[in-house]
């Protein structure tokens with residue numbers, strides 16, 4: 386695997402995002418929603434960098450189903466989603482690739498009448514976007530390569546790596 390983004394660079398970017406988010410949401414009721422499973426690492430680091438009282442919830446979205454294939458239909462499990470009526474919602478995921486997963490989550494969140502909804506991701510594969518929407522907060526733009534680490538998996542492995550690495554031909 387080829388390392389793309391080192392752990393220290395991720396940590397300083399997450400702290401920077403946390404400070405920006407705290408400035409922008411100060412005085413407003415904020416709920417941060419992590420997208421399982423890939424968003425679990427970013428959401429746990431990010432909420433500790435946002436120096437505000439906030440609530441945390443989770444939603445489960447699946448599309449890749451554990452393999453490095455193109456995304457199919459997106460399935461949402463909303464069992465862990467708290468009441469977000471009259472709250473400002475920040476949806477946090479690992480990566481914005483085609484954008485279909487975040488779009489499906491945000492469409493669902495909007496049906497629950499929050500005050501506002503924004504998206505935050507660590508990685509953004511800008512050239513793959515298929516929808517007319519962009520994440521409000523992002524850490525790093527990356528080329529169209531399959532990446533693992535910091536929540537991202539291949540066959541449900543490598544999520545716990547503190548850095549982001551690109552899988553190369555022989556790694557699959």
Ligand code: XMP
Pocket residue numbers: 423448449456478479480481482483484485486487530531532533537538539
């Ligand atoms: P979309 O295309 O809906 O994809 O924006 C978002 C979800 O797909 C997964 N994904 C990846 N997982 N390496 C991964 O391990 C990748 O390069 C990659 N690209 C997309 C991921 O679960 C994300 O939430």
